[in-house]
């Protein structure tokens with residue numbers, strides 16, 4: 001829960017006067033912009049509190065009055081001559097809101113209420129002088145959706161004396177509102193009742209036309225339909241904060257990329273690699289690196305704009321209401337609960353994101369990778385991959401989401417504990433099921449043919465007591481020419497997968513050396529430790545979430561005024577957590593680089609030092625991986641040490657034969673997307 005701000009700030013009088021004045025001026029603008037008034041017995045009574053700054057102390061009152069006077073922004077209502085009601089107003093910002101008494105409004109009494117509203121407007125117009133009337137730029141009035149056309153016409157006619165009127169907010173009653181304050185806020189009319197909104201809009205439009213016929217000089221105000229709710233002032237400026245976080249992260253990462261871009265402009269390879277790579281390969285790798293960097297400048301800007309637009313235009317609440325109205329229209333009544341709604345919402349969200357990411361992924365695959373000869377995907381493979389992964393999302397998301405929401409709904413305050421257990425079970429399920437059911441949708445796994453390689457790997461596994469169940473070759477070359485190898489499975493039954501591209505490009509001993517490194521990760525307990533760390537991470541996320549889930553101000557600042565859906569809470573919560581994720585990413589990369597050095601050392605001790613070095617160099621050249629890096633960029637982004645560091649640690653001083661490791665004539669570039677590291 002957000003910490004409560006201290007009730008007292010005793011040092012305030014000691015602040016310099018200029019600063020105090022600034023604070024009073026800011027406080028004046030912090031006031032709710034909706035100034036609510038009622039007409040009672042021919043008197044206009046303010047319902048909203050006058051600005052607090054007027055009554056704090058002499059200094060604040062003086063500053064507030066000065067601000068109002070400077071723009072001659074007080075309205076004086078002459079109420080029957082006896083008393084004068086002063087109203088303080090910032091006309092560019094404030095909305096004068098004439099409200100009705102909601103409690104006694106029923107369809108039968110409403111027509112009288114509407115006649116009263118016309119009377120109120122006429123009273124306001126007559127109790128203000130012409131100069132004051134002209135100051136009013138925004139008016140809000142209550143009109144019920146079932147008002148008769150005649151009453152709507154009478155009300156609009158009463159607007160004619162307000163010469164400066166630019167906006168008319170037509171406010172409707174919020175049937176679900178519960179009282180929690182006196183200040184009001186206006187929100188969009190809910191989708192589910194758009195028919196009533198449409199009807200009322202039509203009435204208003206027709207009557208405005210009617211008035212215009214008789215008063216052609218009338219400057220018709222813009223009419224907005226809104227719903228009035230009591231304002232629960234957010235305790236915390238969540239929206240500003242989250243936009244700020246995301247902008248800061250974007251700027252920080254752009255700064256790192258700009259530093260890295262300078263390194264990519266170097267024309268000579270780093271010393272350790274001087275004998276390993278030809279100038280031609282180095283130039284090409286630098287050019288590839290720069291092309292990727294330029295692309296990422298554009299794509300991350302695109303992502304940032306998307307993100308900000310989503311927040312700025314309240315896309316989440318709009319999408320939530322829209323998907324809710326689909327359910328009402330198309331689904332049977334028993335599917336109208338929060339779980340069904342969340343599933344439809346998330347699936348729609350996934351499709352939107354997929355569509356928005358198309359331009360960048362098409363460019364990356366078919367222009368950027370293509371240019372450097374890495375792309376192996378045909379448009380057909382590209383499209384079917386998208387369709388398959390969408391289908392997968394549609395199969396997997398609903399049960400996972402339903403489980404997640406059910407747990408939060410059922411287990412009360414303890415939900416984070418159960419959620420964590422659920423997540424761990426899910427992970428184990430995915431580890432066992434993913435390789436046999438999902439991976440084959442995208443790639444073909446076939447058992448490795450018997451031969452020198454199979455014997456070599458099996459020998460290595462036996463030497464390390466690795467519970468090897470099966471050895472596979474994966475057709476990575478279908479999409480990319482990424483060269484790699486990895487293992488998966490439960491602790492007692494493991495499978496090793498080798499990319500066909502790795503086998504094709506390397507000597508048998510080099511492939512075994514690569515696996516010695518990979519099995520080093522297993523033997524040194526890296527995989528187990530990373531799994532444990534991810535469990536701690538999940539636990540920490542879920543327990544923090546349990547604190548956030550009831551945070552009304554978080555929901556409200558993102559446009560969720562009446563509902564607090566769990567899934568939305570989780571999305572907003574992850575956004576708020578982004579700065580923490582940045583730190584965690586940095587720490588995880590530092591740890592991961594340490595593990596890589598350890599796994600290299602492991603392979604070295606098994607006697608694969610030079611084979612591993614050779615295959616690292618080969619992979620580097622085949623993948624045109626970046627040869628050198630800015631230290632800040634590398635520290636933040638890289639999960640693996642750069643090649644020169646690894647070769648240094650392996651004690652590599654070049655091949656004794658004096659020949660380059662790579663037969664350059666045969667070295668056509670191979671690779672594409674995915675992991676290209678060991």
Ligand SMILES: [Zn+2]
Pocket residue numbers: 517518521596599677678
């Ligand atoms: Zn590794």
